[in-house]
Amino acid sequence: xxxxxxxxxxxxxxxxxxxxxxxxxxxxxxxxxxxxxxxxxxxxxxxxxxxxxxxxxxxxxxxxxxxxxxxxxxxxxxxxxxxxxxxxxxxxxxxxxxxxxxxxxxxxxxxxxxxxxxxxxxxxxxxxxxxxxxxxxxxxxxxxxxxxxxxxxxxxxxxxxxxxxxxxxxxxxxxxxxxxxxxxxxxxxxxxxxxxxxxxxxxxxxxxxxxxxxxxxxxxxxxxxxxxxxxxxxxxxxxxxxxxxxxxxxxxxxxxxxxxxxxxxxxxxxxxxxxx
Numbered sequence: 001x002x003x004x005x006x007x008x009x010x011x012x013x014x015x016x017x018x019x020x021x022x023x024x025x026x027x028x029x030x031x032x033x034x035x036x037x038x039x040x041x042x043x044x045x046x047x048x049x050x051x052x053x054x055x056x057x058x059x060x061x062x063x064x065x066x067x068x069x070x071x072x073x074x075x076x077x078x079x080x081x082x083x084x085x086x087x088x089x090x091x092x093x094x095x096x097x098x099x100x101x102x103x104x105x106x107x108x109x110x111x112x113x114x115x116x117x118x119x120x121x122x123x124x125x126x127x128x129x130x131x132x133x134x135x136x137x138x139x140x141x142x143x144x145x146x147x148x149x150x151x152x153x154x155x156x157x158x159x160x161x162x163x164x165x166x167x168x169x170x171x172x173x174x175x176x177x178x179x180x181x182x183x184x185x186x187x188x189x190x191x192x193x194x195x196x197x198x199x200x201x202x203x204x205x206x207x208x209x210x211x212x213x214x215x216x217x218x219x220x221x222x223x224x225x226x227x228x229x230x231x232x233x234x235x236x237x238x239x240x241x242x243x244x245x246x247x248x249x250x251x252x253x254x255x256x257x258x259x260x261x262x263x264x265x266x267x268x269x270x271x272x273x274x275x276x
Contacts, residue, residue, distance in 0.1 A: 030126040033093055037082065038116045039195050041101065044078035046188050075105045171196035201252060202228035220253030244269035
């Protein structure tokens with residue numbers, strides 16, 4: 001089968017300089033930042049779920065320090081892993097709201113098990129509950145077939161701004177925005193919220209972060225000894241780049257076809273300067 005031609009036509013250096021998509025360039029809203037902090041906190045709960053004190057005297061630890069599951073030690077471990085040192089906005093929000101998170105963890109978690117609902121909706125009041133939008137959190141106007149959920153939003157990003165038009169956040173799909181779309185996997189799920197984490201770039205579907213966790217490989221990768229690996233189209237017997245004098249450069253999941261420096265491009269060939 002003949003491979004599709006994916007030529008860059010001499011623009012290879014520009015591929016690395018493309019501006020970010022408009023959506024990515026938008027400044028995150030308070031709701032988006034709050035949701036991101038909650039996602040990281042929930043992921044921290046997943047990561048620490050199987051740990052314990054391990055000091056050797058478990059009975060004393062549980063009696064004196066309380067069980068690790070609800071301990072201040074576990075809370076500290078979660079908080080320490082919430083923000084990268086370079087993430088100024090995350091660290092700023094954590095510093096401002098650490099007392100709220102501590103109060104929820106030590107006193108309110110059993111009464112309000114959904115951290116997003118308690119923290120972002122009821123306490124900080126920067127987000128609306130699933131299915132509502134706007135300053136007064138009115139019911140979304142998407143109809144019963146397209147309700148927003150904890151992973152969806154009414155325009156904007158689920159904050160108290162919007163026109164009631166229901167859409168899913170990036171990575172989510174389904175009428176309730178609770179399913180992870182292709183290229184993402186769910187590492188946590190409860191009644192109103194999930195964490196959909198991006199797969200490795202080689203995976204179309206996956207159950208984890210690496211190229212060995214793929215359920216199906218993306219186009220341009222093939223399964224080899226349990227992992228999705230890049231296909232080097234430039235080394236295949238059937239040439240990927242078909243114009244005369246054209247150079248082929250392999251890229252992750254694809255390739256580009258480029259004329260040598262100084263050669264002039266035509267439809268069928270890269271023409272040397274002397275013949276131009």
